[in-house]
Amino acid sequence: MELYQLRTFVTVAQQGHLTQAAELLHLSQPAVTAQIKALEEQFGLALFERYPGGVSLTEAGKLLMPEAEQILAQSRDLLHKAKALQGEPKGKVRIGTIGVPARLKLGAWLSLLRDTYPLITVQTTHGISVSVLNEVRKKTLDGGFYLGRNPYQNVQTLPLSEIGFCIAMPVAMAAEYQHADWAKLGEAPWLGLSQYTSLADISQELWRSQNIAPKVVGEFDEEATLLELIKAGVGMAILAERTAQRFASDGSIVLWRNGELVTKAPLQFIYSGDRASDPMMHKLCATLKTIWGIE
Numbered sequence: 530m531e532l533y534q535l536r537t538f539v540t541v542a543q544q545g546h547l548t549q550a551a552e553l554l555h556l557s558q559p560a561v562t563a564q565i566k567a568l569e570e571q572f573g574l575a576l577f578e579r580y581p582g583g584v585s586l587t588e589a590g591k592l593l594m595p596e597a598e599q600i601l602a603q604s605r606d607l608l609h610k611a612k613a614l615q616g617e618p619k620g621k622v623r624i625g626t627i628g629v630p631a632r633l634k635l636g637a638w639l640s641l642l643r644d645t646y647p648l649i650t651v652q653t654t655h656g657i658s659v660s661v662l663n664e665v666r667k668k669t670l671d672g673g674f675y676l677g678r679n680p681y682q683n684v685q686t687l688p689l690s691e692i693g694f695c696i697a698m699p700v701a702m703a704a705e706y707q708h709a710d711w712a713k714l715g716e717a718p719w720l721g722l723s724q725y726t727s728l729a730d731i732s733q734e735l736w737r738s739q740n741i742a743p744k745v746v747g748e749f750d751e752e753a754t755l756l757e758l759i760k761a762g763v764g765m766a767i768l769a770e771r772t773a774q775r776f777a778s779d780g781s782i783v784l785w786r787n788g789e790l791v792t793k794a795p796l797q798f799i800y801s802g803d804r805a806s807d808p809m810m811h812k813l814c815a816t817l818k819t820i821w822g823i824e
Contacts, residue, residue: 530571532604535597537564538576542594543683546583553667606806613808619648622813625661625673626653628752632692632769632796633674638820646812657750658727665799672800672813677727679797685805687798687814689821694731694792695773696785697756698765703783706765714785715741718764723750727794732767735792756782767791 541550541561551561569576576590586594626633639651654670661673665684679686696714698706706717715736722729736743746764749755755766760781770790777784785791798817804810818824 530568532601534564534568535601537561538568538590539594539597539601541565541577541584542586542590544583545585555667605803609807617648618646618809618812620809621650621652622671622809623652623654623669625664625670626655627658627661627674627676628769629772632771634820638817641820642813642816645816649809649812657723657725659725662799665801668801668803671804672798672810675727675797675799677730677794679799683802684799685802687800687817687823688795689798689817689823690796691793692796693770693790694735694767694794695770695788696765696791697759697768697773697777697782698785699759699762700780700783701762702765707783707785709785711739711741714765715739715743717743718746719743720755720758720764720766721745721748722755722766723748726750728752728767731792731794735767738792 537550537554537556540554541547544550544553547558547561551558554561565576572589572593574589574593575587576593577584578587626635630636635653642649642651654664654673656664658674658676661670662675662679662681662684664670665673666681674689675686676692698717702717706714709717719732722732747758749758752768752772755768756772756776758764759766759768760776765785770788773782773784774788776782777788798814800810800813
């Protein structure tokens, strides 16, 4: 029995699907199947029941799963402790960023990280929340920023702040909608959001809570694009409060009810649960807490 076989066993059990597990493990599906078969032969037990939509643990598999997870956790802890003994922290970390860098306090954080741990180098990759979350799950990113609720138990979160959102609309729509009720807002054209953005979920939850189903115009995935389309008169959308207030102040957009907050979403730093005891991750989180004033 090898650690990589146990890792495959646990990943397949967590995903409930061979293809998804293979993607996370960076293996082919036949390789994952072969590892599971080899482990079952060594144990003399069937670990999974196969069905058209995926796989599920047998009763024997359920009994063995906690101990397999514990062995993997112990092996990770051993590796992390060994790394901690090597002295000054060093290496490259890959961080996913979203939105506006100033909103993430990215400059202040990376400056502190550089001053405190000069041998750590950082590579940033800009994207949208869902892509950052998926890359963290696949471990192609060491960590990243995420807006919204984290749906995965195997992804750790460090809450940083809450972002408030306002409804922004074109100047030409102000007379009709600036002080309208929600029923009236539901009749207005809204800018659609890509399903891959956290902002899409936030908008959908807001619409459901207010029992409206607006006419959606297009599908967009960047705040800067939304802003330009609002200015151009295409439709209304929710924008982060600071962005909305900044552009409302120059008269290029109008805010519903003078900038009343309609919803909030958590801004978080996320990383794989496998790295909860990793000294490098502790250093990243500790410097983030300093910058954000988190105890």
